[in-house]
Amino acid sequence: MSDKESPRFRPRARLLQLLGDQLIGSPRLAIFELVKNAYDADATQAVVTMSRLDKPDAAITVVDDGDGMSYDTLRNIWLVPGHDHKAKSRAEGVRTLKGRLPLGEKGVGRFAVHKLGQAVEVVTRRAGGPELVLKIDWEEIAASEFLDEARVEIIERFPESFAGTNGTSVTVTGLRGEPWTRGEVRRLFRQITSISSPFAARSDDFAATLVLPQQQKWLVDVPHTETLLESAPWQFTFSLEDNRFSWRYEFRGFKGIALSPRTVEGSEYGLLLDPKDLPERDQEALKAEKKQPRAVRSSVTHQDGIGPISGTLMVYDRDKDVIEKIGHSASLQEFLNESGGVRVYRDGIRVYNYGEPGDDWLGLDIRRVNSPTKRISNNIVVGAVDLSLEKSRGLEEKTNREGFVDGIALGRMRALIRGAVSVFESERNKDKQNLRKLLSKQRDSLGGGIEKPLQQIKSLAKKHNLSDEVDPLIEKAQRAYSDMREIMLRAGISSMSLVIVYHEIDHGVRLLHTALRRGADADGAIQQARDLVAVLDSFGDLLRKGEASDHDLRDLAERAAELNSIRLSNHDIALEVRVDRGANSMLVPTKFPFGLVLGAVTNLVDNSVYWLSSRWPENTPEAKRRLLIAVDEEAFGSPALIIADNGPGFADGLEDATEPFFTRRPDGIGVGLYYVNLIMHTIGGSLRMVDTDLLPLGSEYDGAALALVFPRG
Incomplete structure (x- = not known):
């Protein structure tokens, strides 16, 4: 041819x-x-x-x-x-x-x-x-x-x-x-x-x-990575070269929690590995041994084609009791949702897509199933593993640029890093145990927190001949507090949040105590006692709603709209619901106690109804009161439910507006937004003001705009 x-x-x-x-x-x-x-x-x-x-x-x-x-x-x-x-x-x-x-x-x-x-x-x-x-x-x-x-x-x-x-x-x-x-x-x-x-x-x-x-x-508001990394309670660094394993564990402690920082270092030849973590070829070789080992010490062979490995793990604690103590809780939650995981770098440059959201390439979540209190999960660690490009030739990147080709070198590297993680977990468990004990004592100490001042109030009421009026209210306050405390602890709501609640209730108790001690008039003292009971009852009503479970955020938006539609209509408020239910729409998954959060949404609707009537009174010509309930997945990095209106808007920043007992309503107690903010924090979310420059809602919504931002489901 x-x-x-x-x-x-x-x-x-x-x-x-x-x-x-x-x-x-x-x-x-x-x-x-x-x-x-x-x-x-x-x-x-x-x-x-x-x-x-x-x-x-x-x-x-x-x-x-x-x-x-x-x-x-x-x-x-x-x-x-x-x-x-x-x-x-x-x-x-x-x-x-x-x-x-x-x-x-x-x-x-x-x-x-x-x-x-x-x-x-x-x-x-x-x-x-x-x-x-x-x-x-x-x-x-x-x-x-x-x-x-x-x-x-x-x-x-x-x-x-x-x-x-x-x-x-x-x-x-x-x-x-x-x-x-x-x-x-x-x-x-x-x-x-x-x-x-x-x-x-x-x-x-x-x-x-x-x-x-x-x-x-x-x-503008992308979390500042360096600040959030510095706030990590734990740091663990390690290196493995020529089978020499060196590591440094550092527990930095938490602000406001009396646990001493601790640092431990170690160096040894070889790293203990779980045989089940090794590639199949290595597992087959172990099966040939007479007695199956429960742990294997690494050898130089395990680094063939991988070369030296070094790494840094910054580890956080997402327990409800703790995360508020770290600071930046809302931005930290967003940061961990987006950046949680262990990334891989060669010569200091990232190998995509290790450490991307949802890519648990080390299987940290799977190994945690049987020992949830001892193992770390993928979404509480921000880590980096560093390799030498020249010496890791056994690790070849896939053509689609999404990780290394699966093979014995990748399997061994995964096993070695898991072995290093196990060393960290062993040390961390010591500090976690001390942390649990300390928080347990804090939780137990809340039981009689207001008993003594309430008894003192009874004594003062008797002294001023007000026992008949005040005592029944004090007894009701005691029952309401005990009920609220039990609900919070049973629902797994953080004791840190309970401490916050206690301090605000204590504030109300002390006001009543001071009023009686200074000889306040009977009507004023009785009204303050009633206000205290109202605060406690409101907490109990909001908290008596059930435990967290998986939900589609669109369902919450539609249920809130349905629940409030007649009331809004009676107040001549036009309700708009923006929820995508189109043929190509997808679930908006998140996890929260439905009834509890529905109560929070209703609280925001209550505020809007009041302030819409304030800006647009009944006798205002062509009054156009508007309320928006919308679902957004992009603006805050997590699913969000937005409540917006065309009322007068906020005269104060969110930090002031969510302070307990702060209100600009003449008839208000000042706990509504505080409750909403507290509820969102207890479920791992946040309450935020909406910047309508970043998230345009339409010119018709020029009043207040708040977002309930939820953790990803």
């Missing part, structure tokens, strides 16, 4: 579409790939700019200050799918001037741009060279039948984008897929800013930043 007749491969032009669209899992991951390319180019920074995201001409640009590309590199490497120059450099140990080995190896990551948009413009310049411009329209490429028939043009010009410097700019337009939402942008921000390990010492500097010229407010 002649050469002319020999068959040959001729890839279709649409192959490039498939490479970009099918190999890369998400637009966020596509941007992550472009940032990694900046690292490979020896850049010190990559700036991702997302412009006009709400307009048809939206664009995404990634600019770096790396080496840039020559005409030869652009033509013979960048435009050649599957080029292996990076893989060869890594295999030969060829490093850049900054000492980096290339992260890329398969030669397809740059085609991630197709995942992002229809057209791409690459502008690049090497030091002292001309500026080169390459423009690609993917539809034009796909219109060619075969790949070798597709034509692109590289234009050489006098430097404009990189005058006096070097680097590369990649701009994508004609963005594909769903519009970028606030939630997706915030997740992208966390992703690209986590490209460098927050713990590892680096010999070079590389950072990625995200800029939104028109939507910068979307990032």
Whole structure:
């Protein structure tokens, strides 16, 4: 057969579409790939700019200050799918001037741009060279039948984008897929800013930043990672090199809890492993032994293809008794929901997607099932494992850029890290046990907390001949307090919250005590006693609602609307419910005690009814009272139920408005918003004011707007 007749491969032009669209899992991951390319180019920074995201001409640009590309590199490497120059450099140990080995190896990551948009413009310049411009329209490429028939043009010009410097700019337009939402942008921000390990010492500097010229407010309240990491009660660092395991455990303690900080260090040859954690091949070898070991000590062999491992774990406590003591409770909950897990870094640069929400690659949650009090869960740890790119050649990244290829090296690495986690857990359990004992004493100490002052009030009432009027109220207050305390403890509501409640009730008791001691008039003293009973009764009514279970937040919104519809109609209030029940809609899952939270929502509706009537009295011409109940999944990083109206709005900040006994209503006690805030904290959520610049609700809702933010289900 002649050469002319020999068959040959001729890839279709649409192959490039498939490479970009099918190999890369998400637009966020596509941007992550472009940032990694900046690292490979020896850049010190990559700036991702997302412009006009709400307009048809939206664009995404990634600019770096790396080496840039020559005409030869652009033509013979960048435009050649599957080029292996990076893989060869890594295999030969060829490093850049900054000492980096290339992260890329398969030669397809740059085609991630197709995942992002229809057209791409690459502008690049090497030091002292001309500026080169390459423009690609993917539809034009796909219109060619075969790949070798597709034509692109590289234009050489006098430097404009990189005058006096070097680097590369990649701009994508004609963005594909769903519009970028606030939630997706915030997740992208966390992703690209986590490209460098927050713990590892680096010999070079590389950072990625995200800029939104028109939507910068979307990032205003993103939790400050460094502050939240510093607030972790536990820190554990470890290293395993040549089978020498060294570690340092630090318990930092909690503000307001009398537990002393503690630090322990250790070093030993080998690490104890659970045989069940090892890869199947290693388990088969153990089965050949006469007696099956319950634990195995690691050997140098277990690090073959992995190299040295080091790690840092920042561990938190999400127990209701504790989290309020850490501070930043709302932002911390959001931070742990989004960032909880253990990430993997090679040469200080992140390997996606380890440590992403829902990716429990170490199986921490599964191993916790049988020992929930002794094991840590994936959502209370923010950790990083660091590897050497040069020495971890047994760990190969998947083509889709979502982790390592499953194999014996990955299985052994997982077992080794689990072994290190077990050492941490053994030390942590000592401090957890002391913490439980201390909190148990605190809880028990609340039983007779108001008994003594109430007895003193009875004595003073007798002295002022008010026993007949005051004693029945005091006895009712005692019963209500005991009832409320029992409900809170039985429902698992934190003793820290109970302490807060106790102090506020104690405040009311002391006011009554002082009034009697100073000889207040009978009517005033009796009214203060009634107010105290009302406070206690209100707590009891709100708390007598059941335990937490899984719910669709949309059901809560609709039930609250149904429950209040007649009342709102009687007050001429137009009710709008924004809940997505369309064919493509999905559940909005979260976990909470339905009746308890329904009471909180009704409390907010009560406030709106009052203040709407205040702004729009009955005799106001064309009074248009409006109330909105809506469900949102993006604005706060977790599911949220929003209550908004067109009343006068808040005259005070949320911190003041949720203070107990603070009110601007002439007939108010000042506990409504306090209860709502307390309830949301006890279920791991939060009460927040809505910034309508960040979350537009419509010009008709220009009054108060509050969000009940729930933990993810």
